[in-house]
Amino acid sequence: MGVEEKAFLVGDNPFHGISHLSQERSRIRGDTPTNPEYAAKLIQISLENGANGFMFSVSEKTLSILNFLKKNGDINRLSLYAIIPYAYEYVRLASKVGGVPGLAKKVVKQIAFSGNFNAVALGLKGVLKADLGSLVKTYLAYEISRIRSSAGKQAELNSVILHQLVTDMCLGFNLSWIFRLYVDWMLKAGLKPGFNTGNFALLVKKFKEWEISLKDIVIAAPFNKIGFQMVPSKEECEKTLAELPKPNVLAISILAAGYLKPEEAIDYIATLPNIKGVAVGVSKEKHARETFKLLNEKLGRT
């Protein structure tokens, strides 16, 4: 039986100007590569040094990066892991346009003008009948069409991952039917359903309770040597990870937002079972070269 290739993904946080270590320092240094063309170059360098995928929140910025990757031909060497919705952008937008109702109107307008007629019809049904299932499906179809139109039809869209804020809010509310609907719809669309969560142990526990197969999904969750953002504790997350039926976890925040040195961070990941891959943000060409070389050396492709 063949062993699945490890996923070494370029993360997009630096491309949005995000530093979870210190936003203030990042702003002062102004060293985050927010120019899409330069971000595409960093991805290209990462690919040359062992990266094989790109994990990104779907936004105008990352869609523009996909466009550059398509133009320079790199898109065909990448597996894409798209996170939707780009929740923080929507939260910010809600502040500008008058809260949740204003935001809903704006999103409906965007979908209506997207030219995706199936999505529009499904969405209309959803609004008229207050059918949340139809609205969720409409939104998913709309986001996937945006990715495909920027990346091109040949691009390998491996997984569509539900954003942490949405996953964890649904988890808090125990909305098992939303998770089921998402998994079923994605599998029917030929995509691996994914969940980005800050509550890894709870998500796995709930999925077991709800009998949602953990074999069919990927989970993107923080794993790092110092237990940063590992909720409720590093020990609990490690224990839950060991109990998974197969390697389906994409470890994120492995550098604890730059707090750890790559070598020690990757050494810790190498000790963990059931890791499908890792996503790491890079902000400089040197980082891109060193990080992905090191990941290949320490974690290997197989």
Place this chain on the structure above:
Amino acid sequence: MKVAVVGMGKMGLLHASILNAIPEAELAALCDKSFLIRKFLKKLFKEIAVVNSVDKLSRFDLDAVYITTPIALHYPIAKTLYTENIAPNLFIEKTLASNFKESKELCELAQNSGGVNMVGYMRRFAVTFQKAKNLLEEKAIGEITSFKAYAYSSDFYGIEKGSKHGTSNIGVLRDLGCHAVDLALWFLEELKVERAKVEPIVSRNVEDSAKVKFTASNGVFGELDVSRCVGKYRMPAVGFLIKGSRGTISVNDDELEMSLNSGKSCRWFRHDLHDTVEFWLGAPEYFREDNHFVKSVLHNGSAEPDFQKSAKVDRLIDEIKVKAG
């Protein structure tokens, strides 16, 4: 503990989800005036009652209510909840009310009810600001002599004046600046407004930026700069530079640095300050504040910041506007 949430915008959803994840809390009812939102809420939550007005919450025998509506509605809703004895314990998202007069009245109503009351100044639950508070109480930098505070966001950055965006009905002082004012009061107890300048930048009727000079007891002076039209603030940010007789503390949402006159310095990131919680949604501080409120109600304790303390923020914001003319 049976809880209801009034106002199901983004903050209502966030608090409701966290409350549902706290084992001691039972989310009994949700209230929103929007027909469409109620329709969706009913489809989403089969086991939680959804109502259209606050007085209908009386049928649920509630222990506590969260008010997460726009600020202008905090006062009338809280007043109804107290006067109709719907729930003795209230949590209100910041700010407590639209002005000090309303806040004062809510403080009196809260006192008469005898329940726990709290306002959602979540930055008090951020590990960096908590560490700063501890260091200041320990007099690690000696006696405070001055402070400079900021509260910035890019929410209205790059929007042209008169655009249909940026038509917020709430000024930046109550929207964002209140966090810095609350923290300044937490660190220093009392403040007086000396000078203030507020201006609309893109909004029509409310301020988008403010610059304030404060004084406190023992000759302490402070400055506050607030704006929602600053570039590169993907998330709203609040920070302080506090000078003391023996050193300085620089603190923001992510990190804290203390430099002593002796030459010694220390730095802490969130990573160093045990920034973990049992359930993480949005930021760890949201779980901490909700958990604090729930535990305070269950153990007949008092919650921080309560209405009395939070009313001081409304008083100072009123004073800033008066001084600015």
